[in-house]
Amino acid sequence: MQAAAALAALVMALLLPEIAGQGLVFLAGLLWINMVFGFSWNLMFRQTGLVSFGHAAFFAIGGYGYAVLARAWPGLPPLLVFVAAGALGAVAALVVGVVALRRSLGVYFAIFSLALSQIVAMVISDLPSLGRDDGFAGIRRPVLDLGVATIKLAEGDNYYRFLVLSCALLTLIVWWVTHSRTGRRFRAVQQDAERAAFLGIAVARQRLLCFVIAAAVAAVAGALYGPWLQLLTPELAQWTFSARPILFTLLGGAASFWGPAVGALGFTVLEYATRTLHGVGEITVGGILLIVVLIFPGGIIGGIIGGVRGALGRARPVAGA
Amino acid sequence: MSRAPFLTAQALRKSYPAVTVLRGVSLSVAEGDSFAVIGPNGAGKTTLFKVLSGELFADAGTVTFEGRDVTAMPAWQRVRLGFGRTFQVARVFPDLTAEDNAIVAAEAARRGGVSLAWWPARSVRAAAHAALNEVALFERRSHIARLLAYGDRKRLELAMSLILRPRLLMLDEPTAGMSPPDRAASVELIAALKQRHGMTLVLTEHDMSVVFGLANRVAVLNHGEVVTVGTPEEVRANPTVREIYLGSGHA
Ligand SMILES: Nc1ncnc2c1ncn2[C@@H]1O[C@H](COP(=O)(O)OP(=O)(O)OP(=O)(O)O)[C@@H](O)[C@H]1O
Ligand SMILES: [Mg+2]
Numbered sequence: 309m310q311a312a313a314a315l316a317a318l319v320m321a322l323l324l325p326e327i328a329g330q331g332l333v334f335l336a337g338l339l340w341i342n343m344v345f346g347f348s349w350n351l352m353f354r355q356t357g358l359v360s361f362g363h364a365a366f367f368a369i370g371g372y373g374y375a376v377l378a379r380a381w382p383g384l385p386p387l388l389v390f391v392a393a394g395a396l397g398a399v400a401a402l403v404v405g406v407v408a409l410r411r412s413l414g415v416y417f418a419i420f421s422l423a424l425s426q427i428v429a430m431v432i433s434d435l436p437s438l439g440r441d442d443g444f445a446g447i448r449r450p451v452l453d454l455g456v457a458t459i460k461l462a463e464g465d466n467y468y469r470f471l472v473l474s475c476a477l478l479t480l481i482v483w484w485v486t487h488s489r490t491g492r493r494f495r496a497v498q499q500d501a502e503r504a505a506f507l508g509i510a511v512a513r514q515r516l517l518c519f520v521i522a523a524a525v526a527a528v529a530g531a532l533y534g535p536w537l538q539l540l541t542p543e544l545a546q547w548t549f550s551a552r553p554i555l556f557t558l559l560g561g562a563a564s565f566w567g568p569a570v571g572a573l574g575f576t577v578l579e580y581a582t583r584t585l586h587g588v589g590e591i592t593v594g595g596i597l598l599i600v601v602l603i604f605p606g607g608i609i610g611g612i613i614g615g616v617r618g619a620l621g622r623a624r625p626v627a628g629a
Numbered sequence: 630m631s632r633a634p635f636l637t638a639q640a641l642r643k644s645y646p647a648v649t650v651l652r653g654v655s656l657s658v659a660e661g662d663s664f665a666v667i668g669p670n671g672a673g674k675t676t677l678f679k680v681l682s683g684e685l686f687a688d689a690g691t692v693t694f695e696g697r698d699v700t701a702m703p704a705w706q707r708v709r710l711g712f713g714r715t716f717q718v719a720r721v722f723p724d725l726t727a728e729d730n731a732i733v734a735a736e737a738a739r740r741g742g743v744s745l746a747w748w749p750a751r752s753v754r755a756a757a758h759a760a761l762n763e764v765a766l767f768e769r770r771s772h773i774a775r776l777l778a779y780g781d782r783k784r785l786e787l788a789m790s791l792i793l794r795p796r797l798l799m800l801d802e803p804t805a806g807m808s809p810p811d812r813a814a815s816v817e818l819i820a821a822l823k824q825r826h827g828m829t830l831v832l833t834e835h836d837m838s839v840v841f842g843l844a845n846r847v848a849v850l851n852h853g854e855v856v857t858v859g860t861p862e863e864v865r866a867n868p869t870v871r872e873i874y875l876g877s878g879h880a
Binding site: 484487488489492493495496499500502503504505506507508509510511 | 682684703704705708709712713714716720721722723724725729732733734736737738740746747749786789790793
């Protein structure tokens with residue numbers, strides 16, 4: 309059923325430009341990227357219990373990495389550049405993780421990751437070649453050479469469709485990792501790290517691996533973001549941006565794989581609905597999010613499941629109860 | 630005894646911020662032993678277990694396993710040398726089913742690297758099922774571990790440890806929290822498993838019937854020091870031991 313729903317969502321996403329205006333399509337593109345960003349954060353949180361406050365660092369590294377590579381070597385195959393951006397995120401996570409995940413867990417890791425993302429934001433703000441606070445503009449949508457055909461992603465809705473398919477692929481990767489043998493081992497580590505160690509599982513290595521995968525996925529999401537917005541700014545690495553996947557996850561429900569997607573959708577709808585409330589828009593969004601999370605600790609999905617159970621319970625009173 | 634020391638502790642010391650718990654503990658366990666560490670509450674038994682198994686590192690002293698210095702080796706590496714361990718309060722992966730708990734252990738036993746395969750290998754599933762059978766949990770394999778009865782959780786933990794085919798199995802209070810009939814059954818089960826798998830056992834236990842039912846050697850720990858080591862009969866006859874137990878019993 310999950311597969312059918314996911315496939316239906318994919319088809320609808322691909323067909324969206326046929327029925328919707330450019331503004332909505334643009335928003336939808338952001339939503340798909342946000343969902344992948346959320347999935348990658350929840351991969352760490354749900355599977356190994358890592359709480360990162362700096363996940364945006366990897367999104368920014370992927371975004372800027374893609375933009376710089378594509379500008380420096382315009383001849384490189386674009387797909388390779390996207391993969392390279394992911395690899396850049398993975399390598400950064402490997403370096404950081406080896407240090408940050410040694411002993412320090414919980415709040416230490418959270419703070420460490422936060423500091424990391426602020427450093428990345430500062431470096432971006434400082435480097436003229438990255439556009440400093442003015443942003444990195446003019447990121448081209450590339451031309452895909454698939455051998456049998458060349459597709460100009462700059463034309464029409466081509467980049468949007470490419471974005472949808474890429475996000476679907478990234479989602480599939482995260483889903484697959486989550487449900488694989490390795491994912492089950494991650495989950496064991498999250499449930500009881502000590503017990504896992506006494507089964508001969510190298511706990512720190514599992515966390516590092518999960519961190520690296522999550523960073524790579526976030527980096528590719530960042531790489532996709534650049535050509536979509538055609539502008540990158542240092543805010544992408546900042547804590548406000550790191551807060552997004554956390555928000556998506558808590559809003560949608562951390563216990564479910566699909567939680568971040570539901571959360572990202574809710575967030576986007578809210579943001580769109582309050583866009584005309586200049587000044588108070590953010591407060592309204594923040595307030596509504598807070599209320600939802602307070603009322604439904606399990607997020608929207610948790611709330612729905614609870615609601616359905618409650619309704620079924622009332623509809624079918626148990627004899628003798 | 631001419632057998633080489635299998636597991637030794639030499640002058641182990643360990644302090645927590647406020648208290649010194651181990652004050653120079655030395656022990657030698659021979660291969661094939663069922664070695665019990667007994668002592669009153671707070672004597673330092675669990676701490677000794679943690680240091681021997683690598684959950685904690687000693688402040689001073691050494692731990693050797695088959696002649697090899699493992700003092701600085703983290704737990705997961707000791708497990709790969711042949712250590713197995715259960716906890717005083719049974720620890721399993723609470724949100725996984727009993728079967729998945731066993732499968733995680735079976736996969737860890739094979740030391741598979743990263744695998745994106747979805748289903749466990751057939752041999753892994755078989756090993757997991759065999760282990761669940763050994764502790765009579767096969768029927769309940771699809772239960773979520775958190776919802777199992779406590780005794781079942783303890784046996785699940787035992788099964789998970791056994792899947793790794795440890796040569797040294799450390800049991801911290803294997804029957805704590807069980808009813809007397811369950812305890813007797815546990816003693817029988819552990820003795821049978823030890824026999825079948827040819828393991829060396831190190832255990833702590835408060836219940837003397839369990840200790841005397843399983844152990845061939847007993848060390849008595851009091852205030853972080855080894856008071857005496859000997860056969861169960863020797864220890865039972867030791868006047869200092871009687872004093873410690875009577876003293877603490879009437880305190
Ligand atoms: N993490 C800790 N921090 C501080 N003190 C501790 C810690 N763990 C244990 N202790 C103290 O160390 C002493 C020895 O504890 P330990 O658990 O090793 O004893 P034990 O012999 O296993 O006791 P029991 O028979 O109750 O299981 C106790 O006084 C205990 O309060
Ligand atoms: Mg104890």
